[in-house]
Amino acid sequence: MAEYFKNVLLIGATGDLGQHILSTLLKTTTTHPSQPLTITLLTRSTSTAKFPAHPSIARIHKGDIKDREFLVTAFSGQDMIISAISPYALLDQKLMLSVAAEVGVKRFVVGEFGMDTRDEELTDSVAVFKQNREVLEYAVGVCGGDSKTVGMEYTGVICGAFLEMTLLDGEMGFEFGGREVEIYDSGRKKIEVSRMEDVARATVEICFQPGRYGDQLVYISSFTVSQRDILDALNKVDKKGPWKVVERTTEWLKERGKKRVEKGDMMGLVDEIWAVAFSDGIGEAFSRKRKLVNEEMGIGRGGDEEFIEVIKGIVEEWEAGRRK
Numbered sequence: 001m002a003e004y005f006k007n008v009l010l011i012g013a014t015g016d017l018g019q020h021i022l023s024t025l026l027k028t029t030t031t032h033p034s035q036p037l038t039i040t041l042l043t044r045s046t047s048t049a050k051f052p053a054h055p056s057i058a059r060i061h062k063g064d065i066k067d068r069e070f071l072v073t074a075f076s077g078q079d080m081i082i083s084a085i086s087p088y089a090l091l092d093q094k095l096m097l098s099v100a101a102e103v104g105v106k107r108f109v110v111g112e113f114g115m116d117t118r119d120e121e122l123t124d125s126v127a128v129f130k131q132n133r134e135v136l137e138y139a140v141g142v143c144g145g146d147s148k149t150v151g152m153e154y155t156g157v158i159c160g161a162f163l164e165m166t167l168l169d170g171e172m173g174f175e176f177g178g179r180e181v182e183i184y185d186s187g188r189k190k191i192e193v194s195r196m197e198d199v200a201r202a203t204v205e206i207c208f209q210p211g212r213y214g215d216q217l218v219y220i221s222s223f224t225v226s227q228r229d230i231l232d233a234l235n236k237v238d239k240k241g242p243w244k245v246v247e248r249t250t251e252w253l254k255e256r257g258k259k260r261v262e263k264g265d266m267m268g269l270v271d272e273i274w275a276v277a278f279s280d281g282i283g284e285a286f287s288r289k290r291k292l293v294n295e296e297m298g299i300g301r302g303g304d305e306e307f308i309e310v311i312k313g314i315v316e317e318w319e320a321g322r323r324k
């Protein structure tokens, strides 16, 4: 087994998650000084993404991600591939997985980064999760399943919702502009949420633990919280006064989602996710039944005080105009 995965290729490096992964990869010159990484980036020929100049970034491959030959060139010589590809392009990972296995890549971190894809009831209930499961099943097949014949292993990082991005984007019912929250059902259903820097750290840590996490989903979670926990924290730190609460049901949210999709508004798919996530009896907080690898990855598991601090930071980011 290699001492660590030295040659790492990142897909989606300027995306919402990818930029956190890239900056964590670049920081490994100080966090893992004796294990230098050679970082390669892959970007679409149509992309307008701009990448930082850094001595650890060896090369940027720009091309057609549906072109096998382009992928063969880009993936050859890589030890590990991290796919932080857009949720709109999840299925493009199938060709990527096949090519990676063919050219001898050792580990492929698939674009999971969300809810528990192994929870069949949950994935059956949400259209976009079905694509995650399709890719995961494909990864299992490419990596040999039970009869291991190829050298490549896959890993999926399951982290629940991206805390900062989800809130600042006005998801989970919270609307920062009007300081208003829609509370669904009791608002007490617990879900997993992770800070994006924790998700990035877990992903990058895989480079340095080559003997672990192969052919499996790994579970991390920064906090296990409900809508009402988030609201309580917001009311503690938001100096602009208490948030207005509108009581709704998950059934109402599901219906709104359906109508939005019918009108071509893809935010309806997001409604569908939260309607399921906040419904009782489905997709329970995965920290209750899965082993979290936070400790092995060097990631904290936050308590109430830390949660309030993180929410405070999110309010400050909003005030500084980081998003919408």
Ligand SMILES: NC(=O)c1ccc[n+]([C@@H]2O[C@H](COP(=O)([O-])OP(=O)(O)OC[C@H]3O[C@@H](n4cnc5c(N)ncnc54)[C@H](OP(=O)(O)O)[C@@H]3O)[C@@H](O)[C@H]2O)c1
Residues within 6 Å of the ligand: 011, 012, 013, 014, 015, 016, 017, 018, 042, 043, 044, 047, 048, 049, 084, 085, 086, 087, 088, 089, 111, 112, 113, 114, 115, 159, 160, 161, 162, 163, 166
């Ligand atoms: N847990 C959560 O709350 C949550 C929320 C959102 C996303 N996610 C997951 O996190 C992962 C990354 O998502 P993200 O939101 O960070 O992705 P993103 O910002 O939407 O896109 C990441 C990159 O994917 C590349 N790309 C390839 N094909 C594309 C296409 N057809 N359309 C747009 N971009 C394309 C682009 O890079 P180039 O321009 O360089 O080609 C883009 O910057 C996914 O697995 C997603 O499912 C989780």
